[in-house]
Amino acid sequence: MQVPSLSDSSTLQRSNSINCNGRLVDLSVPKIMGILNLTPDSFSDGGKFNTEKGALEQTHKMLKEGAEIIDIGPQSTRPNAEFLTAEEEIRRLGNMIAFIKKEFPETLISLDTFYAETVKFGYNEGIDIINDISGGQYDEKMFDAAAETKLPYILMHVNPSYETMHDKIDFADITLSVNRYFSEKTAELLNKGVKDIILDPGFGFGKTVEDQMKMMDEVKYLGFGKFPLLIGISRKSFIYKPLGKSPLDINEETQKLHLKVLQQGAKILRVHDVAEAKKTVDLFKSGSV
Template structure:
């Protein structure tokens, strides 16, 4: 199970870790922290040293009820960061967290590697064609509505079956345009209640039927800290527990704030099965 990143084949049969770099002022955990170049470079270097295969950069917060950000503002936030990181770390594999085709195109043309789209092309009808033209890996996530409305859209006939049907339709649309490297993200916390998030994790192995690499992002999310009656800041241990469960159920990529601990989860789970 491989994806082509800038001509380099990345084998996802051995799980990989994607480090999160939020450059938004309002992200739920690290919003506003990485404002200057020195802090950004230090954090990227730390994550790479700790074992991250990919770094995922986002300039539009997708937390519930996040403020709208214009396309111009998103580009203004993200492009200088992408360019400066690629100068400092030329071999880095950058993932761009955006649902806008123009942002995706600009970042890939600047040297980014893949696109991580929370809407699977449903918030920008030009996204799938843009990805096809760019010939880059595409992460498609399950979500209903948008970050402002998604938490009101949690009524499912059958949660897992509905999400699998969603991916069947989205993958079909992507394949019809010639998109080859597709990764699916079930979207923990997006248009799902606390109970639904755990139902989804409990049935994660069913996503093997899609026959695409599976990305899981539960890092410090409310399904952890609300269950434990704590905060995102104190949710690292809970994150490691759920990352371990996700790996045992077939996750190929862990998207995390804390790379060292996620890499340790991968090593320990792989040791169990070796």
């Protein structure tokens, strides 16, 4: 597989914008992606927002607090979560995407799924971004679905199967390994015609605490400086477990890490606590740190 040259500007996009259904979204100022779990079993907010009323209220709250993207997830990917088929995901989603789009038409909606069939359903309902934790590895048709819909695609680094996604891997060099993965996957996506790619290094998935802290220090080296970076560390165990705290009690530590990745060029923060992340983004934008 041919890996695009880092100096070849004809094959690699600039990291300043993405095209969402014909709408050019400027990423020169970092964006906040608010997490909307439609699941009964997510690790920190399962069952809270899986009704139309609950989802709408939470979406309104996150938008008011500063989110510009709402990431809808029909399936939990925490360790030992219930496994859903694409059909079950679609049934759980119901009319929720269209319902939220009708109420908040300017809001960008990303769909958190590793199924091509769910992506196609979401596309018809009005999603703007594909958020695939599997890097196309759990459904061989996913990259084709991304190419067919022409939606921006979030490519996450993860272990190669659903069963092993949380198995800790002994990486000789985590940053090198993640970049090698990104090189191979972005080449495949570009060859299929996917033009807008966002990279997610996969904090919380199959990596030791030490490797994840190393990645935090080396975010600036991830993604070749050509693709926008999304960082999702909200309520992740590599932060709270070493501190002996709960997922809901690490806001201060999380915001320090958010600031650290913003200073290294991260473009999107995927978060549960939008208001706190907005303070961090504003602090970063002020240039006072």
